[in-house]
Amino acid sequence: MKNYKKTLTACYLGFITQAISANFVPLLFLTFHRSYSIPLSKIALISTCFFFTQLVVDLFCAKFVDRIGYRVSIIISEITSGLGLAGLALLPDLFVNPYAGIITCTIIYAVGSGLIEVLVSPIVEACPFENKAGTMSLLHSFYCWGSVGVILLSTVFFHFAGLDRWRILACLWALVPLYNILNFATCPIEHLVEDGKGMTINQLFKNKLFWLFCLLMVCAGSSEIAMAQWASAFVESALHVSKTVGDLAGPCCFAILMGISRVFYGKYGEKYDLKKFMVISGMLCLACYLIAAFAKIPLMGLLGCALCGFSVGIMWPGTISIASKSLPLGGTAIFAFFALAGDLGGSLGPAIIGFVSQRNGENLQSGIFAGIGFPLILVLCVTFLLLKEKTETKNKKPE
Missing domain, CATH: 1.20.1250.20 (MFS general substrate transporter like domains)
Structure with missing residues (x-):
């Protein structure tokens, strides 16, 4: 065995x-x-x-x-x-x-x-x-x-x-x-698939769902990595602490809560609809970005940063799981392109926050506010998938 x-x-x-x-x-x-x-x-x-x-x-x-x-x-x-x-x-x-x-x-x-x-x-x-x-x-x-x-x-x-x-x-x-x-x-x-039975790259590129999942991966990568990469600098500037404390309070808290989120779904995920869980996570992520962007009390900003880790936990693995079920013949190529899309999002998100912050007098909060577009698009995309699934289930029911 x-x-x-x-x-x-x-x-x-x-x-x-x-x-x-x-x-x-x-x-x-x-x-x-x-x-x-x-x-x-x-x-x-x-x-x-x-x-x-x-x-x-x-x-x-x-x-x-x-x-x-x-x-x-x-x-x-x-x-x-x-x-x-x-x-x-x-x-x-x-x-x-x-x-x-x-x-x-x-x-x-x-x-x-x-x-x-x-x-x-x-x-x-x-x-x-x-x-x-x-x-x-x-x-x-x-x-x-x-x-x-x-x-x-x-x-x-x-x-x-x-x-x-x-x-x-x-x-x-x-x-x-x-x-x-x-x-x-x-x-x-x-x-994943037997030799010769998987979708070709051309077939993947012609599939509209594939591109929707790639967009989801861009949003997942950006929502996660943008906050993770700027967490230390944000905590340092907002709380006026040393870099060591900033690293521990920012990226560490973010990573711990992200890990807890993934373990939670790993243990109890069968009880929840993955798409609905991702919509709720996306809305929580959006709220966390807004809290971090507009909090007047530094500790509230830190809370927004940390909770964002919990909210983004399911986004990357969740997108992979939904896509694997929707495109079972995607093979290794689909995972490679998803990794590419996630990394692209991980590059875009921090860059946008940095650019907007610089244009607004090194104000990190204004930069973080600029990052809300990615979790917002993610929520809209997963909601579309939910509605699509509901319509297909309704059409399959016998009259």
């Missing part, structure tokens, strides 16, 4: 690996600036390079992953993630230009992160679990727990061992994906 729990454990660690890749290096931005005299303008490009590489990998996966195979591809993801993280301890000091060494490592582990983002969801979706939507939500919660773990454990390590030993911590974090190679090499892995 196949042990699909081992597959699930490997995928949990896969998302934790992605969380390490996304959150560890940003904690070292100021350290890189001071140690290697790298200008802050170049430091900011590290995140851009990370997300751009993920976008390229998303496009690559849509075309080639089915040919290479899930197992080989996901093992490559763990190898590149581990090598990229471990390389941070060596390459910046080996290269004549330390910045080139950091960017090289960033590209390597971003390749792994991009592959994980595309592959882990379809691997779990293909397993014969009963509550697919709940399982998917629980799976995605591990990215949240990974993010919280990276921030908290790294902060504790730096406090006791010192910032100058960050290379040791990079190697320790690299052990997670390197260990997970064994899990993915030995666990059972199924495929």
Whole structure:
């Protein structure tokens, strides 16, 4: 009998690996600036390079992953993630230009992160679990727990061992994906559709529902990442606290509540209609953005930030679950394009908040108000799907 729990454990660690890749290096931005005299303008490009590489990998996966195979591809993801993280301890000091060494490592582990983002969801979706939507939500919660773990454990390590030993911590974090190679090499892995029976990319592009789901993913990615990325700066400026306190109070609270939301739906999701749950979540997200944008009391703004994490929790995995049910022959390509759409939203949302804030005299609250469009569009799209489902059910009833 196949042990699909081992597959699930490997995928949990896969998302934790992605969380390490996304959150560890940003904690070292100021350290890189001071140690290697790298200008802050170049430091900011590290995140851009990370997300751009993920976008390229998303496009690559849509075309080639089915040919290479899930197992080989996901093992490559763990190898590149581990090598990229471990390389941070060596390459910046080996290269004549330390910045080139950091960017090289960033590209390597971003390749792994991009592959994980595309592959882990379809691997779990293909397993014969009963509550697919709940399982998917629980799976995605591990990215949240990974993010919280990276921030908290790294902060504790730096406090006791010192910032100058960050290379040791990079190697320790690299052990997670390197260990997970064994899990993915030995666990059972199924495929979503049989060879030759999945929809082609052209067929997907001609399907109107596919584009609606892509729009949903853009909105989900933006609603989540826009608030998550600006949470620390928002808390610092609103509450006038240090960066350490801002990181813990902002991104950590956001990630914890997002994780709780996903665990809640993972455990009790069978009792709720996923589309209705997403509509309520979208409306709560809209309310959180408005609270953060207009709160006169700083603690109310922090509450809006934190609760936003809970509201966005179901958006990304929920869209994947609804789309998988609506387009069962979408195959790996659909997950690759959804990852691309989510990353696009994750790039647009923070950029809009930053741009509007700058145009309004560095006022972050005005920037956050500008971000309400994405949860609003998400609510409208899911409401449309609900009405469509209601109409189809009504038409199927015998007269």
